[in-house]
Amino acid sequence: MGDDLAWAKKDFDDANWAEERGKTGKNIFWVRTKINLSKKPVGQLGLKIEAFGAFEVYWDGVLIGENGKIVSSKAEIPGNSSSYYSVPDSLAQLGDHVVALRASQAYSQNIQRGVGVGLSSYESLLQVPLIVTSFMNLMAGAFLIAAIYYLFLYINSRIRQRTVLIFAIICFLFFALLILEYIKFYVEIPYTRFFLRLEFIGWITFALSVLVPLYFSIQFKFKWKKILLSLLIITLVTIYILNFGHYDITAIYYSLVMWGFSLIVVFYAIYQKERGAIIVLTGLLLRVIINYYLFYDLSLFISFCLVVLCMLYLHTMQMKVIEEEYQRSLLLSSKLQLELIKKNIQPHFIKNTLTSLIDWVEESPKEGTAFIQALADEFDIINDIAEQVLIPVRQEIELCKKHISVMQFRKEINYQWEENGIDENELIPPAIFHTILENGITHSSPLVDGSMKFKLSFSAIGEYKQYDFETFGKNRIKIKPRDGGNGFVYVKARLTESYSNNWAFASKESENGWLTTIKIYK
Amino acid sequence: MRVLIIEDEARIARRLERMATNFFEQNSEIAICDSVDKGLAYIENNAIDLLLLDLNLNGESGFDLLESVVSKSFHSIIVSAYTDKAIKAFEYGVLDFVPKPFDEIRLGQAFKRITNTIKTTDEPLKFLAVKKAGNIKLIDIDDLLYIKGAGIYSELYLKNGNRELHDKSLETLAQLLPSSYERIHKSYLVSLSLAEKIVIEPGSKYSLLLKNGELLPIGRSRYGELKGKMG
Numbered sequence: 001m002g003d004d005l006a007w008a009k010k011d012f013d014d015a016n017w018a019e020e021r022g023k024t025g026k027n028i029f030w031v032r033t034k035i036n037l038s039k040k041p042v043g044q045l046g047l048k049i050e051a052f053g054a055f056e057v058y059w060d061g062v063l064i065g066e067n068g069k070i071v072s073s074k075a076e077i078p079g080n081s082s083s084y085y086s087v088p089d090s091l092a093q094l095g096d097h098v099v100a101l102r103a104s105q106a107y108s109q110n111i112q113r114g115v116g117v118g119l120s121s122y123e124s125l126l127q128v129p130l131i132v133t134s135f136m137n138l139m140a141g142a143f144l145i146a147a148i149y150y151l152f153l154y155i156n157s158r159i160r161q162r163t164v165l166i167f168a169i170i171c172f173l174f175f176a177l178l179i180l181e182y183i184k185f186y187v188e189i190p191y192t193r194f195f196l197r198l199e200f201i202g203w204i205t206f207a208l209s210v211l212v213p214l215y216f217s218i219q220f221k222f223k224w225k226k227i228l229l230s231l232l233i234i235t236l237v238t239i240y241i242l243n244f245g246h247y248d249i250t251a252i253y254y255s256l257v258m259w260g261f262s263l264i265v266v267f268y269a270i271y272q273k274e275r276g277a278i279i280v281l282t283g284l285l286l287r288v289i290i291n292y293y294l295f296y297d298l299s300l301f302i303s304f305c306l307v308v309l310c311m312l313y314l315h316t317m318q319m320k321v322i323e324e325e326y327q328r329s330l331l332l333s334s335k336l337q338l339e340l341i342k343k344n345i346q347p348h349f350i351k352n353t354l355t356s357l358i359d360w361v362e363e364s365p366k367e368g369t370a371f372i373q374a375l376a377d378e379f380d381i382i383n384d385i386a387e388q389v390l391i392p393v394r395q396e397i398e399l400c401k402k403h404i405s406v407m408q409f410r411k412e413i414n415y416q417w418e419e420n421g422i423d424e425n426e427l428i429p430p431a432i433f434h435t436i437l438e439n440g441i442t443h444s445s446p447l448v449d450g451s452m453k454f455k456l457s458f459s460a461i462g463e464y465k466q467y468d469f470e471t472f473g474k475n476r477i478k479i480k481p482r483d484g485g486n487g488f489v490y491v492k493a494r495l496t497e498s499y500s501n502n503w504a505f506a507s508k509e510s511e512n513g514w515l516t517t518i519k520i521y522k
Numbered sequence: 523m524r525v526l527i528i529e530d531e532a533r534i535a536r537r538l539e540r541m542a543t544n545f546f547e548q549n550s551e552i553a554i555c556d557s558v559d560k561g562l563a564y565i566e567n568n569a570i571d572l573l574l575l576d577l578n579l580n581g582e583s584g585f586d587l588l589e590s591v592v593s594k595s596f597h598s599i600i601v602s603a604y605t606d607k608a609i610k611a612f613e614y615g616v617l618d619f620v621p622k623p624f625d626e627i628r629l630g631q632a633f634k635r636i637t638n639t640i641k642t643t644d645e646p647l648k649f650l651a652v653k654k655a656g657n658i659k660l661i662d663i664d665d666l667l668y669i670k671g672a673g674i675y676s677e678l679y680l681k682n683g684n685r686e687l688h689d690k691s692l693e694t695l696a697q698l699l700p701s702s703y704e705r706i707h708k709s710y711l712v713s714l715s716l717a718e719k720i721v722i723e724p725g726s727k728y729s730l731l732l733k734n735g736e737l738l739p740i741g742r743s744r745y746g747e748l749k750g751k752m753g
Contacts, residue, residue, distance in 0.1 A: 352534065
């Protein structure tokens with residue numbers, strides 16, 4: 001400590017100087033270090049100094065530059081934590097040299113940061129960081145776009161998926177991480193703000209280390225998500241506490257924990273044969289190789305980048321699945337529509353109806369006219385509901401009644417309709433009871449008195465609504481076992497279309513004939 | 523004429539019954555069954571001459587039934603909404619296929635084919651169904667060499683040397699088989715595509731030499747017509 005220009009000289013004996021700075025307060029102090037120039041670089045020799053405070057730099061006693069501004073016995077104007085100087089050719093001979101700093105560090109006094117000194121060509125000292133930065137910023141830009149794209153996608157999609165939002169946040173955080181990491185090369189950061197940046201980087205890494213395994217666990221439907229997440233956070237917090245203040249080491253540990261937890265999820269996914277798991281595993285394992293060949297900073301970012309690329313891949317794969325599902329549902333809906341319309345033009349129905357109709361017209365024109373009217377009414381309702389996904393239950397009942405009157409002319413059986421507890425406000429998929437009624441007419445024969453009864457009951461009990469459709473008649477003996485056939489496939493597809501999986505369907509023999517039950521869960 | 527109607531549509535069954543009664547007049551005896559099992563039971567217990575069959579009964583395909591009924595001695599006429607099934611029905615050996623909806627004239631044409639010995643159309647009969655050990659066996663008519671009458675039954679002589687018994691009479695089969703089949707004798711029905719030449723033996727006994735070397739007798743009254751056809 002103290003101030004004497006003689007301390008800048010090359011041949012000054014500094015053998016009894018302290019290694020540590022000590023308590024310098026606002027005072028000026030000197031730092032000296034020997035440096036050996038073993039090979040002359042191409043072009044101008046450059047000197048890089050990493051140190052806190054403000055200082056003047058002396059090369060073999062000659063002032064070659066300053067960083068910040070020392071103000072005698074007052075707080076200095078802070079310099080940057082990294083600074084670069086060109087060494088005049090006349091002083092750049094091969095051999096030993098002395099770099100002396102006349103410095104002061106009024107802020108962050110209790111931080112005893114060592115002074116780092118490095119020699120290289122002045123040109124490359126300035127250029128190399130900028131080249132690296134430009135590539136990293138290029139990468140950052142890509143992630144920013146991805147973040148914005150996925151955010152908009154999340155906002156505008158029909159079904160908002162958490163993974164999309166998480167992915168958007170991960171992309172944004174990664175963008176921020178890259179920018180913050182390399183901002184030091186083109187924005188002047190006074191040493192007083194040096195740790196602020198590292199603090200930010202630390203928390204971003206923390207957040208990424210939580211979000212990445214979370215994303216994988218959602219995407220791969222990991223079973224023990226909550227346990228995994230709590231363990232993850234506990235581990236990360238422990239690392240933070242144990243290594244408080246050691247920013248670089250903390251970040252490495254964070255990323256290792258993220259990597260490890262992601263691996264657990266991915267192994268589980270491979271075990272479960274999830275699509276894309278192998279690709280993600282490959283991406284994660286590549287990190288080991290990269291770590292081996294590249295130094296810390298770059299390997300961290302490249303492995304992060306690989307992980308994010310894996311996620312992107314997974315995501316596009318999932319989008320494909322969603323798209324296909326959507327297409328399938330559209331296709332199913334139009335197929336069901338078609339099936340509904342086909343009901344009354346398929347040959348069995350229309351040809352038999354027309355044959356009976358001819359017979360009625362020939363035998364009794366008056367009855368024949370009534371038959372035609374009933375048929376027209378049934379067609380009208382079918383036409384009305386053909387493009388609907390849900391219709392009022394009353395309309396469905398009307399359709400059933402019309403169908404009964406048509407069938408009465410054909411089968412000459414006295415069909416009866418009964419209903420119980422119908423809620424007029426309820427909606428149901430079109431032609432499902434109509435289909436069950438058709439099945440009843442086909443597969444049951446009338447009771448001894450020549451009559452057959454159908455009864456539809458409705459009840460809403462707590463968790464679900466229930467429709468019971470009962471056929472009162474004799475069940476025909478089947479040559480082949482009865483599995484419900486196409487009719488039930490139609491009913492089930494319609495229920496799935498409107499209620500996804502929240503329904504139950506049962507159709508079985510009952511005391512009085514046949515009972516079909518549909519439950520719709522809330 | 524004993525007629526069985528298997529039809530699950532009551533109105534249509536009655537229409538068929540009415541038209542059959544009109545066509546066959548006094549000598550008709552008509553029964554109606556509304557399901558496959560009832561129909562089969564009726565056939566087991568009663569002799570019939572004609573079956574009118576719907577192909578879709580209470581949601582069950584009538585084709586299983588068809589296989590077993592075409593092996594029987596009586597003729598079958600299909601009355602169905604599924605016109606696309608007509609060709610398949612003919613391949614199995616039904617006399618006619620009447621598409622729904624039908625009128626009295628169309629049904630009458632089908633009835634006339636029973637009494638008509640001259641074939642009016644050449645339907646694509648492919649199989650002859652025979653009952654064997656309780657099962658129905660379909661015999662490809664390309665495997666057929668000739669048919670020999672055996673009272674109310676017929677014996678099918680096959681190219682592989684086997685013989686099968688068919689419940690239909692030679693007369694009934696003649697109505698179903700393609701027009702290349704010729705009645706060369708009151709007991710023999712053979713496809714002329716398999717005939718080599720006519721052999722005249724001493725005592726003006728005529729025989730037909732088949733390509734495989736077998737000799738079949740030719741009825742004296744049928745020689746002239748056959749000679750014209752052989753060219």
